[in-house]
Amino acid sequence: MINELKTTRISLLLCTMSLSVQAAEIWVNTDQTTNPFQDDGRCTFLEAIEASENNISSGNTAGECSAGDPSPVVDQILFTPEMLPATLAIESAVFISESLHISGPHKDLLTLTGIASDRLIEIVPKLNQTHTISDITIAGGYAGIGNIPDNTGGAMMVSLAESSLLIERSRFVNNNAEYAGGAMTIGYGGSSNNLTTITHSEFIDNWTIGSEVQINGNTGGGGAIFIAAYQDVIISHSTFTGNQARNLTAPQPTGDGIGGAIWMLSSTSLATSTLTIDSSTFDSNQAYGVGGAISIGGPGFPADYSLVDIKHNTITNNTADANFSDTSDAGGGIFSSTSDLVNVFNNVIARNRDNSVSSRPNLSGNFNTIGHNYINGNQGISGTFPFGSPNVNDDFVVPAAGGPNLDLLADNGGPTLTRAIRPGSPLIDQGKCGNATTDQRGHKNELQASRIIDNKTVTDFVDGCDIGAYEDGAISDNPAPNAIPDTYVVLEDFSLIADDVDGNFTPADDNDNGLLVNDLDNDSLWVLTAGSFVPDSIDMTDAGNLNLMVDGGFTYTPGSNEFGTATTSYQISDRYNHDTAAFTVIVLPVNDAPSFLLEGFSHFSFADSTPYVTYEDWAINMYSGADNEADQQLSFIISYIEGDASFFTVEPFVDASTGTLSFDLSDQAEGQVTLMIQLVDDGGTDNGGIDTSAGELITISRTISDVIFKNSFEQAGT
Structure with a gap:
């Protein structure tokens, strides 16, 4: 049965931690991380951490970080929408001791990134604190060569002292450590009541380097997470993929990189840690040593004292002994050297690989089955997992050639990647949900307080629950948003x-x-x-x-x-x-005003008789106003500013296609007319458009010098 001691201990701690007080809000409003401590009207992330830790504002200028409050108040660091999306470069670790919630907007909108020189966050021991990290991505952290634990926890070191940490809806990617915990180390704090909960989160492509052999003959491990002594850890609804426990030294018989995703170590009975892994996916992780996905203990730790429950998970395509060097079995899915049996219930543990001589592709060590596990191949574990579908323990253990018939890791809803169940899968309705109300995605039966979706074409084995982390046909317990065009x-x-x-x-x-x-x-x-x-x-x-x-x-x-x-x-x-x-x-469209250039004269002066005037290229560069208005029809309009049409027998006219100006004066014309000539298009004036160009003023004058000519000759008899 599930460990009663662990359940009681965690329940008491949860009750204690629920007494935290309402948060004080500190708003980060800039992505600046160079020279971050200035009274310049900006609240940087590093200033926000200091304001929370020291309970002092970062400056007197408006926009600076407000002061945090002393514990037990849980300060909350938030991020203004105007600065997002953002990537904040963290050059060296920030230290957190007082209760704090780092509340990001969404893991796709805010990234804390290291510069491959240090880890990013260190939670240091202080009694009775409550910490939360939510909705961010943490990337690029590095814990370098040094003594333990300095060489562990690439992104985070979590050292609690009768305190709690909740990590939710966050992503850890491309972090690495020389020894252990490529993304995170949990340990090296107080010796009791330390609870870390990780939920709805992703650990992707983190790794341990393994460049130094430790005194006990191992090179470390836990490509994503290393769990040390005195810890209670709950991991649920999360995904681990692409994580690696590497080894850059010569192959070690007792410790090439241990635990591709998770390595847990409780090396004495007085330093027991507990671990529950629930409704999560481990896919395509690898260890150069044992435990392609998970290692509890290891070859150099034959008497581990961890207490572990693993339920409703999908553990597939993980690889142990990735460097083909082990002579003993390595456990492609899970390796365990614990004194207590590892409890497994309703898991898919299949299609994993162990390249060692004594291959154990899926499981290596001692396990207690509570039933409803799907395993392909039982090499080395046939005593606990005999063949049968179902077998005597209500597990579904099939030959190595069998498979769970799952899709590749993908976005199937929910905050994490999952492997969907294909039609006809042997997992459908053969599991048992127990108290599981949702699958890994947070999906459930719409009509029941359970994840069970009964496929009527399949005979239920017990309650109709599917085996593993994914429930086929379930819908989100949290209603999905509806984006409207x-x-x-x-x-x-x-x-x-x-x-x-x-x-x-x-x-x-x-x-x-x-x-x-x-x-x-x-x-x-x-x-x-x-x-x-x-x-x-x-x-x-x-x-x-x-x-x-x-x-x-x-x-x-x-x-x-x-x-x-x-x-x-x-x-x-x-x-x-x-x-x-x-x-x-x-x-x-808003019609652009047409335009032209005046190439010819703007003043015409005539005396006595005049010929019909034709002035070629008087106007040039006739333009509709925009290239996408080139199909508009253009014409010139003429307005009289001074004088009128009686001055002409043929009024002035400008050909919009050639720019030629033409007119003919009246025989009686004398004095001056002033004209305004403008180019007009047919684009109209809707929406404030302009269809008329700026104008050009021209003057035409005529002086008659001969009085007889002027009077058209005197009449007879005068």
Whole structure:
């Protein structure tokens, strides 16, 4: 049965930790990490940590970090939407002792990254503290060569003293340590009541290097996590993939990299640690030594005292003895040298590999089955796991050629990657849910308080639950967000600013609403595709630029003189599930004013009789106003500023195709006329468009010098 001692101990600790007080909020508003400690109106992440630890504000200027509160208040560090998405470079570890919640927006929107010179976070022992890290990515941490534990915990060192740490909806990627815990080491703090809970999180491509042989003949391990003595650890609804426990020295018979994803060590009966792994996936991890996915103890630790429960998990495609050097069995899935049996219940442990001479592809060590485990091949474990579907222990143990019929690791909903069950899989309805209310994704039966989805085409073995971390046909317990397509309108050569993120600032104007206003969910939503980019368009050469904020606000500026339709999509998340919708901006045309250049004279002076005037290229460079208005029809209009049409027998006319000016003066014309000549297009004036160019003034004058000619000869008889 499940360890009663462990359950009681954790329950008492959870009750103690539930007494924490409401958080004081410290808002980080910049991604600056160089010269971070300045009174400059910005609250940097490093300043926020200091403000929480020392309970002093980071400066007097508006925008600086506010002071934290002393324990038992749990300070909360948050991040303003304006600074996101962001990557914060951490050059050396930040130290946390007082109760703190580092509350990110979403693991895809905020990354704390090391520069491969130090770990990023160190939680140091202080009694009765409550810590939480949520919704961030931690990457690029490194614990270098040194003494234990300095050479462990590439991203984090978690050293608790009768305290707790919750890590939720976070991602650890590309962290490494020389000895143990490529992403995280849990240990080296107090000796009792230390609870670490990791849920809905991902550990991807972390590793231990193994460049030094330790005194007991091993090179370390725990590609993702190393768990030392005096710890209670719960890992649930999480995924471990691509993690490695390597060995860069000569192969060690007792300790090439131990535990591709997790290495746990309780080396004395007085320093017992407990571990529960529930509803999680371990896929494609590898150890150069034992325990392709998980190692409890190891070859150099024949008397380990850890207490371990492993239930509702999918453990597949992991590899032990990846460097082909071990002469003893290595356990491709799980290796255990514990004195107490490792409890396993309702797990898929299949298609793992052990390259050692005495191969144990899936399990090596002593285990207690509670039934409903699917295992292909029972080499070395046939006493506990005899063949049978089901066998006498209610497990499904098939020959090595058998398989669970799972899809590859993918996004199947929920915060983590999972392996979906294919139709016809032998896992369907052959498990037992026990008290599991959801699968790894957080999916369940919509009508019941259980994860069970009964497939009517399959005969149930017990309660109809599927074996492993995934329940086929289940839906999210946390309703998935519904992203609704959005369409906006903007005028050519104007910017669209949608800064009414909740629709309440200008309720009568929907065109300035943020994208999230019409999207549906019970939780806060975040735009995961935030950033600055060029949208798509089939009718605009330059589709302009879209600057999209994580809160759904945005600014869109179309290309100069462009009109048409810009399209893109945006993805939203409530931190558990996500959805995608189309996003369209219609750019309405605004007619650009036409233009021309005056090449000819602006003043014409005549005396006595004049010929018909034709002036070629009087106007040049007739232009519609924009290249995408080139099909408009152009014409010149003439207005009289001084004088009128009686001055001419043929009024002035400018040919818009050639620029030729022509006119003919009246015989009686004398004095001066002033004309305004403008170019006009047929684009209209809708939306504030302009269809008329700036004008050119010309004057035409005539002086008659001969009085007889002037009077058209005197009449007879005068």
